[in-house]
Amino acid sequence: MTLLKATSLSHSFDYPLFEDVSLSLNAGESMAIVGVSGSGKSTLMHILSSLLHPLKGNVELFGNDIYSMDDKSLVKLRRNDLGMIYQSHYLFKGFSAYENLEVATLLSGEVIDPTLLKRLGIDQVINQKVTELSGGQQQRVSIARVMSKKPRLIFADEPTGNLDHSTALEVMEIFDDYLRTHQAALVLVTHDEALAKRCTHVYRMQDHSLKEV
Numbered sequence: 001m002t003l004l005k006a007t008s009l010s011h012s013f014d015y016p017l018f019e020d021v022s023l024s025l026n027a028g029e030s031m032a033i034v035g036v037s038g039s040g041k042s043t044l045m046h047i048l049s050s051l052l053h054p055l056k057g058n059v060e061l062f063g064n065d066i067y068s069m070d071d072k073s074l075v076k077l078r079r080n081d082l083g084m085i086y087q088s089h090y091l092f093k094g095f096s097a098y099e100n101l102e103v104a105t106l107l108s109g110e111v112i113d114p115t116l117l118k119r120l121g122i123d124q125v126i127n128q129k130v131t132e133l134s135g136g137q138q139q140r141v142s143i144a145r146v147m148s149k150k151p152r153l154i155f156a157d158e159p160t161g162n163l164d165h166s167t168a169l170e171v172m173e174i175f176d177d178y179l180r181t182h183q184a185a186l187v188l189v190t191h192d193e194a195l196a197k198r199c200t201h202v203y204r205m206q207d208h209s210l211k212e213v
């Protein structure tokens with residue numbers, strides 16, 4: 001089953017970023033997007049995840065053309081089916097790590113899985129304020145928050161950028177297990193070629209286009 005399908009996407013800001021980008025992703029699969037800094041990976045991710053209208057082309061999520069959907073359906077789709085882990089993590093600063101997870105699970109009607117917190121190594125710090133956590137711990141809290149929602153499609157932009165290699169590998173294993181057990185899919189932007197290679201597909205953003213490697 002195809003969860004994500006993008007057709008002939010083009011986008012530019014002050015100068016053209018990419019042209020004619022097409023891709024598709026099935027349930028249970030993952031795709032990595034690699035490429036030099038500034039090549040447009042985060043921009044593409046924003047377009048694929050419903051946050052930015054492309055200049056040209058269209059994006060289908062779960063068979064719906066998202067840029068012709070009404071706002072209400074789009075909000076519902078984001079809340080229930082999409083998990084987004086950004087380059088800078090938007091946690092609620094005045095709240096504890098646990099309260100940050102609760103916000104997500106209350107909205108989606110899911111429960112927080114203690115095993116996930118343990119695997120991510122944040123079970124001991126879960127009641128601390130977000131501002132008291134290290135950068136890597138905050139990053140793992142935002143991963144836990146997204147996974148706790150049980151999304152069908154996860155978008156992760158450098159989710160392991162602040163983590164040591166073995167913690168990064170554990171995060172990838174958590175993603176793999178999740179995709180398998182929930183028939184979900186993952187779009188991962190990373191500078192780490194070793195992590196990229198663990199994905200079903202690897203694409204490189206280069207010379208204004210996206211090529212499978």
Ligand SMILES: Nc1ncnc2c1ncn2[C@@H]1O[C@H](COP(=O)(O)OP(=O)(O)OP(=O)(O)O)[C@@H](O)[C@H]1O
Nearest residue numbers: 013014017035036037038039040041042043044087
């Ligand atoms: N909202 C915006 N307005 C104008 N220019 C933008 C905007 N967002 C991104 N850009 C420009 O588009 C280019 C691509 O940015 P993008 O964030 O997609 O790159 P990236 O491949 O994710 O880089 P990195 O690996 O450093 O995260 C950059 O030159 C950036 O300045």
Ligand SMILES: [Mg+2]
Nearest residue numbers: 041042087157
């Ligand atoms: Mg980026």
